[in-house]
Amino acid sequence: MQTRDVRFVVKLRAEPGAVYLALTSARELTRWWLAGAETDARNAGRVRMVWPRVRRADGGRCSDLGEREGVFVDLEPRKKVAWLFKPVRGDRRAPPLISVFINERRGGCEVVLLHAGFKSASSCDELYRGYSRAWEDGLAKLKLYLETGRTCKMECMDLEAARILTRSRK
Numbered sequence: 001m002q003t004r005d006v007r008f009v010v011k012l013r014a015e016p017g018a019v020y021l022a023l024t025s026a027r028e029l030t031r032w033w034l035a036g037a038e039t040d041a042r043n044a045g046r047v048r049m050v051w052p053r054v055r056r057a058d059g060g061r062c063s064d065l066g067e068r069e070g071v072f073v074d075l076e077p078r079k080k081v082a083w084l085f086k087p088v089r090g091d092r093r094a095p096p097l098i099s100v101f102i103n104e105r106r107g108g109c110e111v112v113l114l115h116a117g118f119k120s121a122s123s124c125d126e127l128y129r130g131y132s133r134a135w136e137d138g139l140a141k142l143k144l145y146l147e148t149g150r151t152c153k154m155e156c157m158d159l160e161a162a163r164i165l166t167r168s169r170k
Helices: 016-024 026-032 122-148 159-167
Strands: 003-012 036-039 046-050 067-072 080-085 097-105 108-119
Touching: 003 122, 016 026, 016 080, 016 097, 016 108, 016 122, 026 036, 026 122, 108 122, 122 159
Parallel strands: none
Antiparallel strands: 003 108, 036 046, 046 067, 067 080, 080 097, 097 108
């Protein structure tokens, strides 16, 4: 069975340590992205994430991830964060492993998000698109938060909107 991956690359004007903290600290996660979080930021440490119910400007709902539990499986301060999530109740189609690579570069860092292993069958297209939108929304919110200190947890975002909002603050 062939698979496909959700993969995003985002350049941030932020220190790698700030990105790492924003992805591993429950306090930070709830500042910019989540409605609730519990983290034990060490390899094999527990993670619990609760996403807010977000609506688009047109009144429609964004992807609703609800609540997920799992463990940190590969933490390297300033370089990598990986979560292995338990399957969503009643749906085992979403791959459980999400990896975020933080690459230092001049003026900040590059963040690469990889959620690999979605089935390529057409019956999984909606699931794949939903996770793609959800991860883009999360990365856009991370960019906005780390580059401006602003948040918009209750609104859907995409990376182009984040670029526009952060461009004026160079």
